[in-house]
Amino acid sequence: MHLISRPYxxxxxxxxxxxxxxxxxxxxxxxxxxxxxxxxxxxxxxGQVVLWPVEFTxxxxxxxxxxxxxxxxFVNSVLRVVLxxxxxxxxxxxxxxxxxxxxxxxPQRTLYVWIFVFTMLFSGGLIPSFLxxxxxxxxxxVWALVLPVTVQVFNVLLMLNFFRNLPKExxxxxxxxxxxxxxxxxxxxxxxxxxxxxTILLFTLVMHWNSWFDGMxxxxxxxxxxxxxxxxxxxxxxxxxxxxxxxxxxxxxxSVSSRTARAAQIFVAAFPILLIYPFLQKYFVKGLVVGSVKx
Amino acid sequence: xNLLAKKSLTVFTSLALAVTAAxxxxxxxxxxxxxxxQVPGSESSHSASPTESDGSLAKYDPPITIRTTAxxxxxxxxxxETTENNVWTQGYEQExxxxxxxxxxxxxxxxxxxxxxxxxxGDLPDLLNVNQTQYKQLLDAGQLExxxxxxxxxxxxxVKKFYTMGTDGLKPVRQDDKLYGLTYYxxxxxxxxxxxxxxxxxxxxxxxxxxxxxxxxxxxxAFTEQDPDKNxxxxxxxxxxxxxxxxxxxxxxxGLMNGYHAYPGIWFKDGSGKLVYGSIQPEMKTALARLAxxxxxxxxDPEFATKDVAKASETVMAGKAGMFFGFMxxxxxxxxxxxxxxxxxxxxxxxxxxxxxxxxxxNEVSYGNIWAIRKxxxxxxxxxxxxxxxxxxxxxxxxxxxxxxxxGESGQGFHVAPIKLLEPNKNVxxxxxxxxxxxxxxxxxxxxxxxxxxxxxxxxxxxxxSQWWFERIFGPDSSQKIIQHYIDNDSILLNEFVYPxxxxxxxxxxxxxxxxxxxxxxxxxGNVPIDEFDTFVQNWKKLGGxxxxxxxxxxxx
Numbered sequence: 001m002h003l004i005s006r007p008y009x010x011x012x013x014x015x016x017x018x019x020x021x022x023x024x025x026x027x028x029x030x031x032x033x034x035x036x037x038x039x040x041x042x043x044x045x046x047g048q049v050v051l052w053p054v055e056f057t058x059x060x061x062x063x064x065x066x067x068x069x070x071x072x073x074f075v076n077s078v079l080r081v082v083l084x085x086x087x088x089x090x091x092x093x094x095x096x097x098x099x100x101x102x103x104x105x106x107p108q109r110t111l112y113v114w115i116f117v118f119t120m121l122f123s124g125g126l127i128p129s130f131l132x133x134x135x136x137x138x139x140x141x142v143w144a145l146v147l148p149v150t151v152q153v154f155n156v157l158l159m160l161n162f163f164r165n166l167p168k169e170x171x172x173x174x175x176x177x178x179x180x181x182x183x184x185x186x187x188x189x190x191x192x193x194x195x196x197x198x199t200i201l202l203f204t205l206v207m208h209w210n211s212w213f214d215g216m217x218x219x220x221x222x223x224x225x226x227x228x229x230x231x232x233x234x235x236x237x238x239x240x241x242x243x244x245x246x247x248x249x250x251x252x253x254x255s256v257s258s259r260t261a262r263a264a265q266i267f268v269a270a271f272p273i274l275l276i277y278p279f280l281q282k283y284f285v286k287g288l289v290v291g292s293v294k295x
Numbered sequence: 296x297n298l299l300a301k302k303s304l305t306v307f308t309s310l311a312l313a314v315t316a317a318x319x320x321x322x323x324x325x326x327x328x329x330x331x332x333q334v335p336g337s338e339s340s341h342s343a344s345p346t347e348s349d350g351s352l353a354k355y356d357p358p359i360t361i362r363t364t365a366x367x368x369x370x371x372x373x374x375x376e377t378t379e380n381n382v383w384t385q386g387y388e389q390e391x392x393x394x395x396x397x398x399x400x401x402x403x404x405x406x407x408x409x410x411x412x413x414x415x416x417g418d419l420p421d422l423l424n425v426n427q428t429q430y431k432q433l434l435d436a437g438q439l440e441x442x443x444x445x446x447x448x449x450x451x452x453x454v455k456k457f458y459t460m461g462t463d464g465l466k467p468v469r470q471d472d473k474l475y476g477l478t479y480y481x482x483x484x485x486x487x488x489x490x491x492x493x494x495x496x497x498x499x500x501x502x503x504x505x506x507x508x509x510x511x512x513x514x515x516x517a518f519t520e521q522d523p524d525k526n527x528x529x530x531x532x533x534x535x536x537x538x539x540x541x542x543x544x545x546x547x548x549x550g551l552m553n554g555y556h557a558y559p560g561i562w563f564k565d566g567s568g569k570l571v572y573g574s575i576q577p578e579m580k581t582a583l584a585r586l587a588x589x590x591x592x593x594x595x596d597p598e599f600a601t602k603d604v605a606k607a608s609e610t611v612m613a614g615k616a617g618m619f620f621g622f623m624x625x626x627x628x629x630x631x632x633x634x635x636x637x638x639x640x641x642x643x644x645x646x647x648x649x650x651x652x653x654x655x656x657x658n659e660v661s662y663g664n665i666w667a668i669r670k671x672x673x674x675x676x677x678x679x680x681x682x683x684x685x686x687x688x689x690x691x692x693x694x695x696x697x698x699x700x701x702x703g704e705s706g707q708g709f710h711v712a713p714i715k716l717l718e719p720n721k722n723v724x725x726x727x728x729x730x731x732x733x734x735x736x737x738x739x740x741x742x743x744x745x746x747x748x749x750x751x752x753x754x755x756x757x758x759x760x761s762q763w764w765f766e767r768i769f770g771p772d773s774s775q776k777i778i779q780h781y782i783d784n785d786s787i788l789l790n791e792f793v794y795p796x797x798x799x800x801x802x803x804x805x806x807x808x809x810x811x812x813x814x815x816x817x818x819x820x821g822n823v824p825i826d827e828f829d830t831f832v833q834n835w836k837k838l839g840g841x842x843x844x845x846x847x848x849x850x851x852x
Contacts, residue, residue: 041631042631042632042634045608045609045612045631045632046609046612046613046614046631046632047606047609047610047612047613048613069369126412127412127415127416130412130415130416131416134416134418216401216405216408216409217408217409217412219399220397220398220399220400221399221400222367222369222400222401222402225402229405230402232405233401233402233403233404233405234402234403246481246485246624246661246663247485247623247624247722247768248481248707248709248710248717250624250627251707
C-alpha cells in the first residue's frame, strides 16, 4: 500500500481498538459461563469466578452427561433441526424462485409477494395459533415445532432478492438450451447461490435451536421438550418468587441443580452452534449483503 | 419475538378467556366425558362401601377419571416412577377408584404460562390447579363448580382441622358465601422476618447478640470498621440488602422496619379498626431515615441497588457482609459458604425493638395455589376425596404405616401428589420433636419428615458441614426457635389482605409499587431528603391508593 493519511490512520487505530473492545465484551459472558462450569460449586456460589475457573473440576460435565432429561432434550432438538432446516430451506427456495421472475413471465408477481409480506407484518396471534395446532392434532408432535415455522418470509425475501440479482442471461441461456425451470433452478441457480443458501441455512438452524416458547406451549410432556425449552425451564427455576417462601419451596429450590451444572448445560447447548458458525461465516456475510443491497 | 409472544400472552389471556368462556363449557365436556356419564355418581358409590362411615374415602366403583395438569417434581419420584404413574396415582386408583390423567405436564416456572394458554383455549381440565389471578378469572367467567356442599359432606375431620389452624385457610376461595376451591394453605409462621448474624465475626470482635436496634447499629458499625474477618483490609459491610427491597425475598429490610413498628407492603388494622397500608404509615419514615443513616455511614453494601437476591447472597457468601434480615429459610441462601474447610457460622435472632415497645413481626398467610373443579364435571367431590387421601396418608392414622411409601426417602414425596396439604405451621412442631429426639438421642418417635431433618443434624454434628442448614432450621439454636419465641410473645402481625388483587390494584398496583420502591431507594441512597417520604404518601394516595384502601376495606367488611 501507499501512504496512509494521518487522519485515516487515526481512524484505523480507533476502529481496531473499538472493535476489539466490542469483541472482548461479547466474549466475556461466554468465557464467564465456561469458567463457572469448570469451577467448584462453592467458588461459583460466592462469586469468585470471573474469567478463569476456580478450583478446576469436571464434575459439572459428568453431571450433564448423566442427567437423562438433558440428553433427551438434546436429541429432540437435533431431530427438530434435522427435520426442520432442510424442509425450510427447500420450501424457501421453491417459493423464492418463481417469485423472482419478471412480471412478464409471472403475472401478478408483486401481489403474491405482498401476500407473503403480509404474514410478516400480521400474525394469527398466540391463542389462535395454538388452537390451529391443537385442532390439527399436532400437539406433542415434533411437527408442531417444524411446520409452523417452515416458511420464514424474511428468508424468502433474502433468497428472492439474491435470485433477482443474478444475470438474467444465465436463465435465458439455460432455457434456450432446453432446460426446464426445475433444471434451471437446480443446475444453474443453486450452485451459484451458495452464499445466500448458507445464510438462510444458518438463520433457520439458529432459529430452530434457540426457540423455546413453541416447545413450551405445544409440548404436553417434559420428555418432548427441545433443548432450548428444557434449558429455559431449569434456568428459570431460580426466578421462583422468593417472598413468602415455605420450607417445602425452599427445599425444592435447593434441589435444583447447582449454578455450575447449569453453566455446563448452557455451554453444551450452545456448543453445536458455536461449532457451525466458523464454517458458514465466509458465506454468511457475503450472502447477507449481496441479498439485501438491491430491492 | 419470544418476549413479544410472552407479553401478548398475558394481554391475550384475559381477553380470550372472556370470549371463550361460553364456548369451553360445552367444548370441554363434549368429547372426553361422554364415557363417564354412565358412571354412577357419588351417591351410589357412597352406599357401595359401607365401611367408610363418613364417605370421605369411599371408593368409586366403577372407577372415574379426572383430568388435570401438573408441574413435574422429578426429584421426589421414586426410582422408575413417572408423574403419570407413581405411588400416588396407584393409590388413587386402588383405594379411591379415581384415575388421574394429565392433560399436560410441565417443568418449573412455565406452569403459569401454560395454564394461561389452556384457560384461553377453552379446553379446561376437570381439576384446575391455578394461581389466585387465574382463579379470579375463572370465577368471574362462571367456570367453577360450587364446592360448599361437597366440602361439608366429604371433607375429613383432619382436612377441616388443617384448614382452620392459625386462621381460615380457605378465605381466598370463599365468595358470596360459597366455596369454590381448596388452597395449598401452609399457615404463616414461615414468613416471619428474623435477623441473621455471622457469629464467627461476632466472636472475632467480642460482640454481644443484639437486644435493641441500637445494638444492631453497633454491630453493623463494628462489622464495617473493625475488620471482622481479620484480613487487614477494610472490605466488609455490616448489612446486606437486595435491590427489590421488600419484594425481593431474602436480605430485605422488612425485619429492620418491624423493629421500628413499620410494616411495609401489608394491610393491617389501625387503631380505628380500618385496614391501612403499612408502607405509608409515619413509622416507615423513621425506619427509612435510619437506613439512610446507616447507608451514609457505609454500613450497608453500597452496591446493593444493583443486586438481586442471588447476587446479594453471592456477596454475603464471598464474606463481604455479616448481617441481613431474612426468614427461617435463609440458611439456604448462605449454605454455599459453609464448608468443612472453614469455621463460618450464622445464627438467627428475634427482631429487636427500637424502643421500649416490643417489636411485632409481619406475617403473610401462604395460601399457595388453588385447586378448583371445572363447572359441569360430574364428580366435584373427587377433589375433596383426593385431598382427604393425601392428608390421611401423610398425617392421618394410616400415615403411621403408609407414610414411608408415600413420602419416600426424601421425606418430601408429597410434591408428587397433584393435591396435597401439609399441616399448617407444622415446622415449629417438627422443631420441638427433633430437639426432643436429639436430647434423648432417640429418633424412634419421629415421623418420616422429622427423621430426615434429625438425620441431617446428626450428620452435621458428625462433621459434614454441608448439612449445616438442618441444624440452623430445626436444631436447638435454629430459626424455628425464633418463631417459637414470636409465638410465645404473641408478636406476630398478620397481613389481613389475602384476596386476589382488587380492581384498582390490578390497574394501578404496579405503578404504585414502582413509585414506592423508587422513593425508598432514593431515600436510602440519600439522593433525596427524608421528607420526600411525605410527598410520596400524598402521591400514593392520589394515584389510586385511597381507592385501593376503600376497596380493601369493603372486601373485608
